[in-house]
Structure formats: structure tokens, C-alpha cells
Amino acid sequence: MAAxxxxxxxxxxxxxxxxxxxxxxxxxxxxxFFAFLYLPILLLIALSFNDTDVTGLPLRGFTLxxxxxxxxxxxxxxxxxxSVLLGAASGVIATVLALLLALGFRRDFPLKGLLMKLLxxxxxxxxxxxxxVYLVTFGFLGVPLGVWTxxxxxxITWVLPFAFLTxxxxxxxxxxxxxxxxxxxxxxxxxxxxxxxxxxxxxxxIATVMFSFTLSFEEFxxxxxxIGGDRTVPVxxxxxxSDKAVPFLPAVGVVIMVVSMLVxxxxxxxxxxxxxxxxx
Amino acid sequence: MSKHDYLLSTRRQVxxxxxxxxxxxxxxPAFAQAGGQxxxxxxxxxxxxxxKAILEKELDLKIVDGPFMSGTDTVSRLTAPGGPRFDLMxxxxxxxxxxxxxxxxxxxxxxPIDPSLIPNMKYINEVSKRGIGQRDGKTYMMPHxxxxxxxxxxxxxxxxxxxxxxxxxxxxxxxxxxxxxxxDVAHQMLMAAGLYLGHKEPxxxxxxxxxxxxxxxxxxxxxxRTMFGxxxxxxxxxxxxxxxxxxxxxxxxxxxxxRGFDVAGAWPKEGVLSLINASYIxxxxxxxxxxxxxxxxxxxxxxxQALASxxxxxxxxxxxxxxxxEADKKRYGFGIFEGSIKHYELKFPADMNMWIxxxxxxxxx
Amino acid sequence: xxxxxxRRGLGPLLVVPAxxxxxxxxVAPLCLLVALSFWTSTIFGTTPDLTLAxxxxxxxxxxxxxxxxxxxxxxxxxTAISLLVSYPIAYFLASTKGWHRMLFxxxxxxxxxxxxxxxxxxxLPMLGRTGLVNAVLMKLGIVDAPLDWLLYNEGxxxxxxxxxxxLFMTLPIYLSLDRMxxxxxxxxxxxxxxxxxxxxxxxxxxxxxxxxSGCVMVFLLGxxxxxxxxxxGGTSGIMFGNVIATQYTTTNNWALGAALSMLLVLVVxxxxxxxxxxxxxxxxxxxx
Numbered sequence: 001m002a003a004x005x006x007x008x009x010x011x012x013x014x015x016x017x018x019x020x021x022x023x024x025x026x027x028x029x030x031x032x033f034f035a036f037l038y039l040p041i042l043l044l045i046a047l048s049f050n051d052t053d054v055t056g057l058p059l060r061g062f063t064l065x066x067x068x069x070x071x072x073x074x075x076x077x078x079x080x081x082x083s084v085l086l087g088a089a090s091g092v093i094a095t096v097l098a099l100l101l102a103l104g105f106r107r108d109f110p111l112k113g114l115l116m117k118l119l120x121x122x123x124x125x126x127x128x129x130x131x132x133v134y135l136v137t138f139g140f141l142g143v144p145l146g147v148w149t150x151x152x153x154x155x156i157t158w159v160l161p162f163a164f165l166t167x168x169x170x171x172x173x174x175x176x177x178x179x180x181x182x183x184x185x186x187x188x189x190x191x192x193x194x195x196x197x198x199x200x201x202x203x204x205x206i207a208t209v210m211f212s213f214t215l216s217f218e219e220f221x222x223x224x225x226x227i228g229g230d231r232t233v234p235v236x237x238x239x240x241x242s243d244k245a246v247p248f249l250p251a252v253g254v255v256i257m258v259v260s261m262l263v264x265x266x267x268x269x270x271x272x273x274x275x276x277x278x279x280x
Numbered sequence: 281m282s283k284h285d286y287l288l289s290t291r292r293q294v295x296x297x298x299x300x301x302x303x304x305x306x307x308x309p310a311f312a313q314a315g316g317q318x319x320x321x322x323x324x325x326x327x328x329x330x331x332k333a334i335l336e337k338e339l340d341l342k343i344v345d346g347p348f349m350s351g352t353d354t355v356s357r358l359t360a361p362g363g364p365r366f367d368l369m370x371x372x373x374x375x376x377x378x379x380x381x382x383x384x385x386x387x388x389x390x391x392p393i394d395p396s397l398i399p400n401m402k403y404i405n406e407v408s409k410r411g412i413g414q415r416d417g418k419t420y421m422m423p424h425x426x427x428x429x430x431x432x433x434x435x436x437x438x439x440x441x442x443x444x445x446x447x448x449x450x451x452x453x454x455x456x457x458x459x460x461x462x463x464d465v466a467h468q469m470l471m472a473a474g475l476y477l478g479h480k481e482p483x484x485x486x487x488x489x490x491x492x493x494x495x496x497x498x499x500x501x502x503x504x505r506t507m508f509g510x511x512x513x514x515x516x517x518x519x520x521x522x523x524x525x526x527x528x529x530x531x532x533x534x535x536x537x538x539r540g541f542d543v544a545g546a547w548p549k550e551g552v553l554s555l556i557n558a559s560y561i562x563x564x565x566x567x568x569x570x571x572x573x574x575x576x577x578x579x580x581x582x583x584x585q586a587l588a589s590x591x592x593x594x595x596x597x598x599x600x601x602x603x604x605x606e607a608d609k610k611r612y613g614f615g616i617f618e619g620s621i622k623h624y625e626l627k628f629p630a631d632m633n634m635w636i637x638x639x640x641x642x643x644x645x
Numbered sequence: 646x647x648x649x650x651x652r653r654g655l656g657p658l659l660v661v662p663a664x665x666x667x668x669x670x671x672v673a674p675l676c677l678l679v680a681l682s683f684w685t686s687t688i689f690g691t692t693p694d695l696t697l698a699x700x701x702x703x704x705x706x707x708x709x710x711x712x713x714x715x716x717x718x719x720x721x722x723x724t725a726i727s728l729l730v731s732y733p734i735a736y737f738l739a740s741t742k743g744w745h746r747m748l749f750x751x752x753x754x755x756x757x758x759x760x761x762x763x764x765x766x767x768x769l770p771m772l773g774r775t776g777l778v779n780a781v782l783m784k785l786g787i788v789d790a791p792l793d794w795l796l797y798n799e800g801x802x803x804x805x806x807x808x809x810x811x812l813f814m815t816l817p818i819y820l821s822l823d824r825m826x827x828x829x830x831x832x833x834x835x836x837x838x839x840x841x842x843x844x845x846x847x848x849x850x851x852x853x854x855x856x857x858s859g860c861v862m863v864f865l866l867g868x869x870x871x872x873x874x875x876x877x878g879g880t881s882g883i884m885f886g887n888v889i890a891t892q893y894t895t896t897n898n899w900a901l902g903a904a905l906s907m908l909l910v911l912v913v914x915x916x917x918x919x920x921x922x923x924x925x926x927x928x929x930x931x932x933x
Binding site (some may be wrong): 030034039044056098100118119122125127130134136137160233241249252259260 | 655664671674675678749753755756757768780808824840858865868871873875886889906914
Binding site for chain 2 (some may be wrong): 775
């Protein structure tokens with residue numbers, strides 16, 4: 001297998017050049033991709049300062065009045081608070097359920113396949129159908145629609161499969177012998193979990209909570225049907241879009257983006273701190 | 281409370297969430313019951329800020345208007361368990377009467393209106409008297425105004441003297457292909473098309489005729505740039521310059537003109553689609569006295585005269601036409617009362633489901 | 646791996662809370678929907694019943710099946726485009742290191758923090774007659790009049806869907822590429838494989854779980870799309886989601902809506918089952 005050193009060197013040179021070309025192509029592609037991704041966002045920002053009653057081009061001058069209106073809107077603040085709280089609650093609860101599920105899934109048990117299919121059900125059911133399913137159910141049961149009565153369970157159910165799919169690979173990748181060693185040394189399963197398993201998967205858990213939060217924050221179509229008179233951020237945006245001539249929609253969109261960014265950065269910071277405190 | 285009523289009530293809440301106007305979204309203060317407040321459900325243009333101010337001042341009352349979606353939605357709240365949480369409601373007479381007054385005596389879902397509390401009834405003009413809903417000597421519905429639907433067009437792109445502006449052909453035919461928008465509703469669109477195609481009483485169209493209208497619309501769909509769901513979307517399309525012609529209700533035109541856009545409403549010779557808006561008081565109304573007072577005040581001179589310019593609706597009160605210039609009369613469409621403008625009342629079709637199916641087919645083809 | 650303490654017995658019990666939750670909130674509502682599809686609805690309300698009328702409407706009126714097929718086709722196209730667009734960027738992300746990677750991940754996520762409604766809506770001022778694209782094209786003199794065909798058609802819907810769902814495709818692929826063992830690539834190179842071969846024989850298969858995850862997600866999202874076709878689709882870009890939604894927001898025909906929903910779920914289920922037979926869906930998360 002060992003080629004003559006000269007030929008090997010030549011191949012290495014060729015592959016280095018290819019490597020560089022590949023890198024350039026990749027970076028070039030990334031630039032184009034991000035440009036495509038950001039162009040509408042930049043347009044959005046531009047429109048949010050547009051001094052005209054009409055939502056769209058041409059740009060007729062600079063104004064801050066849309067932001068003033070956006071901030072003055074109690075509805076918007078309400079919807080942001082609702083979205084953040086809802087996201088946190090459903091993120092945490094779904095992660096807990098997903099964690100239990102993932103731990104249990106490490107072994108085989110009867111009906112495991114069926115449970116797996118059940119788990120994927122919320123993803124498989126298209127959003128519009130999902131929303132309607134809950135609308136009908138809650139209507140039938142007479143449950144009043146609202147953020148904490150109906151939207152929370154819907155969000156948890158929506159987020160759960162994702163939380164599981166994110167967490168399970170990491171749980172699965174754990175070396176079982178670590179846990180066994182702990183139990184062999186006399187630890188109860190719970191202590192084994194707390195002292196051995198949990199620290200190892202903590203970054204995964206944090207990531208899952210954050211991902212779940214994002215999913216819940218973004219969730220629109222199911223929420224639209226079950227939230228009743230309350231609002232989350234996406235529903236509020238949709239109401240604005242449908243209801244008024246919406247010159248301040250772009251401003252609201254930008255505000256939402258900044259808020260989400262801040263919340264996520266907080267999440268990242270927490271996660272980074274957790275990582276730093278991890279033993280070796 | 282049957283299960284199906286619950287389904288209705290949640291649907292209402294869905295629609296509230298889905299497209300609700302953000303006007304009075306906040307929770308009611310606890311002192312709602314004291315004579316000082318009345319909660320109404322009517323087209324919000326009817327209680328737009330200047331109009332609301334007139335009423336509030338005259339009656340020393342606080343008016344809270346809920347999110348009005350459509351006549352169908354308003355009326356379906358009447359059948360929800362516990363009743364609607366409004367003190368006064370208003371929607372199109374033709375559409376609402378079957379549900380509001382029920383099919384026979386005793387089936388009324390609203391309480392009788394006491395005519396002695398409505399002295400301004402004497403001002404109701406002849407044509408609007410049709411909107412007084414009575415049974416067995418009791419009055420249940422009181423007319424408020426006329427609204428009418430026609431076509432709104434951008435005057436810069438469509439000259440006023442274009443013969444197309446005299447007919448519904450403006451909305452359907454090829455001349456302005458690609459610059460037209462339709463409203464995404466079965467009833468109004470099929471009515472307008474039915475009128476245009478020559479049916480004298482479109483609401484009586486049978487399946488064969490409906491299918492024919494449907495086929496026509498499918499053929500003309502290529503001229504349509506897009507369909508809009510809410511009037512805000514329609515107004516946006518027009519003001520953006522995305523389209524030049526669209527189906528529009530009077531408040532839409534009124535609003536666009538007030539914002540400085542050069543649009544006009546067409547007066548098709550086949551007739552604009554008209555409807556009488558009528559007020560009624562739910563049985564569960566908590567402020568019956570105020571409800572009556574409001575109905576009365578809305579027929580009074582100050583409100584009636586401000587209604588057309590404030591919302592586009594034409595008050596049913598004769599006082600509305602006093603001191604209105606001929607030019608303004610024409611602009612707002614008062615000719616409906618004087619017989620100089622052809623209009624056709626939007627009546628409830630015999631089989632609504634069939635209409636909806638036809639429209640679904642038009643949309644999906 | 647067996648322990649005398651019977652820990653194996655305890656482990657699986659952990660799934661009970663989630664299982665209960667899923668049955669209550671996942672299965673039960675679905676059963677109700679099935680029941681609803683046999684009821685009767687008019688514009689004024691719904692009454693429990695036992696009728697096949699709704700399904701008969703679906704069977705007799707070809708329009709529903711036609712829209713369903715169109716929706717599946719659009720969803721499949723969007724999935725394919727999304728895959729082609731997202732794979733390279735996922736690869737790019739996986740190839741960066743350290744703070745570079747952190748930065749790019751944040752840059753990728755950022756637009757997805759504006760909410761999907763806004764991300765769809767913004768294509769109106771982008772592609773409209775008075776929109777950005779037309780303005781630029783006219784300024785550059787490439788066209789004399791605004792292009793009409795940029796918006797309000799199926800193409801615009803597809804563009805909107807690809808744009809909105811990019812993250813769902815990129816993220817899983819990136820995660821599975823990230824998890825890949827670099828030494829395998831090096832080994833392939835040492836064995837004389839060219840870059841294309843390395844990609845096809847080593848990288849792509851290893852990233853397959855992520856690719857499948859992403860494709861399944863985007864396909865499902867595409868099938869249920871509602872907002873995007875409504876805003877951008879004009880008169881020809883209507884998708885099945887819109888038809889279902891209409892039954893609940895305008896025509897009040899809940900029973901028909903339920904029947905339509907069942908049809909969609911069934912068809913989507915069949916598609917996935919067929920697809921799942923080719924590739925083991927379990928592999929989706931059996932990443933090493």
C-alpha cells in the first residue's frame with residue numbers, strides 16, 4: 001500500500017490544491033446562500049423605517065413612527081410575554097418527558113415500535129390538521145381556549161417528538177458501563193442518573209430545551225386554532241396582517257427578531273456556562 | 281348545551297383568533313355592568329373613532345366594540361351556549377333574520393325592541409322599512425344603514441368614462457386582465473357573477489345555473505391576480521399598486537379615499553349588491569336601556585349625517601340626506617334611496633352549501 | 646449488560662408518562678376527528694351523525710383529489726430543492742471550527758427568529774409589481790415593465806416554502822455531518838479515493854440519517870402548508886391546507902374539513918410508509 005515517497009508527495013500536493021478549490025467553492029456557495037437568506041430580512045428592516053402608509057416599496061423617507069406604534073401596542077407586548085412564557089414552559093416540560101422517554105428507550109420493551117409511531121404522530125399530522133384536531137377536541141370537551149388551558153398542551157405535544165429526536169441520540173450514545181459501574185458500587189438508579197448520566201447529557205438537555213423553545217416560539221398554525229382571543233407572537237403578526245392596512249408590520253417583525261435573538265443569546269450564554277462548569 | 285353548540289362557540293373563538301380585529305382585545309373592566317358601558321358587535325366602521333365619539337358624547341356612555349368578522353360569524357354567536365357576550369349587535373338583515381328571529385314564533389333569539397324608546401324611528405326612510413323585523417306585533421330588528429358592494433378601481437389606471445365601469449364586467453372581463461382581485465367568498469362573488477350573467481334573482485339559481493356561473497368564473501379566473509381574504513388585504517393590494525380593480529365594500533372605498541388614494545366605486549348597471557344593516561338586542565344583553573338608546577341615537581341627525589363620510593354606510597334615517605350636496609349624494613350613493621342607483625339586495629340563497637361547493641370548485645380549478 | 650438488580654424492569658417504565666401524554670393528546674383527538682368526519686355540518690352548526698356524505702363529496706368531486714395531488718407534487722419539489730440548497734451549506738457549517746462555526750450557526754438561525762408569517766409576507770414587497778426585484782430589474786434596464794409572473798403563482802409558493810423551511814433541512818444534515826468521524830474521510834483519501842468518490846461512498850451515506858430527517862420534515866411541512874400558498878399563491882397556487890382551512894374559517898363545514906384532513910393524513914402516511922420501506926426510518930436517530 002505504501003507508495004513511493006515521490007508519488008505520495010505529488011498526490012498530497014494535488015489533494016491540497018483540490019482541497020483549497022473545494023474550500024473556495026464552499027465559501028462562495030455559503031456567501032450566495034446567506035445573501036439569499038438575508039435579502040428579505042434586509043428589505044424588512046428597510047421597510048420598517050419607510051415613511052409611507054403602504055407596506056412596500058418605494059422607500060419614501062425615514063421615520064420611526066412604526067416603531068413607536070409597535071412599542072405602544074399593548075397587544076404586542078402581551079403576545080411577546082405569552083410566547084416567551086409558553087416557550088419556556090413547553091420547552092422544559094417536553095424535555096422532561098423526552099428525557100424519560102429516551103432513557104426508557106435504551107432497552108427493548110413490548111409495544112416499543114408502536115410507541116415510536118405514536119411519538120411521530122404529532123409531526124406526521126400536517127399543521128393545519130393538527131390545529132383542527134385540537135379545536136374540535138377542546139370544543140367538544142368544552143375547554144375554554146387560551147394560552148395556558150389549550151395552547152400549552154398543544155405546544156408540548158408538538159415539541160415532544162423533536163425533543164426526543166434531539167435527545168435520544170445522545171442518550172443512546174452513553175456508555176452503559178458507566179451507569180453499571182455506579183450501580184455495582186452501590187448507587188441507586190436515581191443516584192446513578194443524577195451523578196453519572198445527567199452531567200454527561202446536560203449539554204444535550206440544554207440544547208433540547210432551547211430547540212424546543214424555538215419550536216414553540218415559532219409555532220403558528222396549530223396555535224392559531226386553539227388560542228382563542230389570546231395571542232402569541234406569530235398569531236399577533238397574522239392578525240396584524242389580516243386585519244389592518246399594515247404599515248407597521250415590518251417594524252413589528254424586526255422587533256420580534258430582536259427579542260428572539262436576545263432570548264436565544266441568553267440561552268446560548270447559559271448553555272456555554274454550563275459547558276464551562278463541566279468536569280474535564 | 282349540546283355538543284354542537286360548543287363546537288359553534290369554539291369556532292367563534294377560532295375566528296376571533298384567526299382574523300380578529302385588535303380593537304377591543306383587552307379584558308373588560310369589572311364595572312362593566314353599571315349603566316355606563318355597552319358592548320357592541322357591529323361592523324367596526326360603524327363605530328369608528330369619530331362616529332363613536334358622537335355616540336359616546338350624546339349618550340354619556342362608553343362603547344366597547346368587539347371584533348366584527350362577518351354577518352355569518354356574528355349571527356352564529358347567537359346560537360352559542362350562554363349567548364353572545366354583547367349588549368347590542370348589528371349585521372345584514374337578509375342574512376341574519378332567519379337566525380335572529382327564528383323560523384316561527386317563539387324561536388326568537390333576541391329580545392323585543394321597545395319602539396317607545398326609539399322615537400327616531402319616524403325618520404326611517406321608506407326603502408329601509410324593509411329592515412324592521414317584526415312578528416306578532418313585536419319588533420325584533422331595527423334598520424341602521426345600507427351598505428353596498430361594488431367594484432373599487434384605481435382612477436389612474438381605469439378612466440371614469442370607461443364603459444366597463446358601468447358594469448360588473450369590470451371585475452370579470454379581460455380588459456384589465458392581471459390587475460383584478462376577487463374577494464374570497466362564495467355568496468357575494470357568485471351573486472355578482474349571477475347578476476352580471478343576467479339572472480334576475482341570483483339567489484334562486486338552481487344547480488344547473490350555479491354550475492354555469494361557476495364555469496364562467498373559472499374561465500375568467502385567469503384575469504385575476506389574486507384573491508384576498510380580508511378587506512385589509514384588498515385595500516393593501518389596491519394601495520400598493522399591485523392591482524387596479526377589486527371587489528369592494530363601501531367602507532373599504534371610504535377608507536382608501538380618506539387616506540388619499542385616488543379610487544372610485546363603480547355603479548354597475550346590473551346593480552350594486554346592497555344590504556340593510558339591522559340592529560338587534562340579544563336576550564342576554566346586560567344594558568338593555570343603553571342598547572335602545574344607542575339604536576335611537578344611530579338614527580339621529582348627528583350620527584346619521586356623519587355615517588356616510590365616516591364609514592361609507594348610508595344611514596337609514598331621512599335626516600342623513602338633509603344638507604347633503606348633490607355631488608356628495610352621488611359620491612356616497614344616496615341614489616339607492618331615490619331610485620337613481622340600481623341595486624340588488626343580497627338575499628340568502630336557498631342552498632348555501634351548494635354555493636359554497638361551487639365557489640370551492642372555482643377556487644381550486 | 647444484565648444486572649441482578651432487575652434494573653431492566655425499571656427502565657422501560659420511564660416511558661409511561663410520555664406514553665400517557667401521547668395517548669391523551671395525540672391519539673384521542675385524532676379519534677375524535679375521525680368521528681367528526683362522519684357527522685353533518687351546515688353553515689350554522691354541526692350535528693353528530695353517522696353519514697358517509699362527506700366522503701362521498703370527496704369521491705365524487707375530482708377537484709379535491711386533484712388539489713391533493715398538486716399539493717404532494719409541490720411538497721416533493723420543495724423537498725428536493727431544499728435538499729439541494731441546504732446540503733452544501735450544512736457541509737460548509739460542519740467544516741468550520743471554533744468561533745467561526747458558532748458565528749455561522751447564529752447567522753443561519755437569525756432569520757428564523759422573525760417568525761414564519763413575516764418570512765412569508767416579506768416576499769410580497771420582494772416580488773410584487775412594485776417590489777424590490779422588479780425595481781432593480783427596471784433600474785438596470787433589463788426589463789421595461791414590472792414582471793407579473795414573479796408572484797401569485799405556484800412558483801412563488803414553492804420559493805416561499807423553500808425559504809421558510811430551510812432550517813429544517815439544514816439542521817439535521819449539519820448535525821449528522823458533524824457527528825461523522827473525520828478519520829473515515831482520511832482513510833478514504835489514503836486509500837486513493839477522489840473527492841467525488843469520497844463524497845458519494847463515505848460522506849453521503851453517513852449523513853443519510855440527517856438527510857432523511859430533513860426530507861421527511863420538509864415534506865410534511867409542505868403538505869400541510871397554509872399561510873404561504875394563501876399569501877403568495879394567487880389563484881393558481883392553492884394547496885390542500887387552504888381547502889381544509891376554508892372549512893373551518895369560512896364555510897363552517899367542520900365535518901367535511903375533518904374528512905379532508907383524514908384524507909391528507911392517510912395519503913401522507915402512505916407516502917411515508919412507502920418511503921420508509923426503502924430506508925429504515927429508525928436509522929433516522931440511530932446515529933452512532
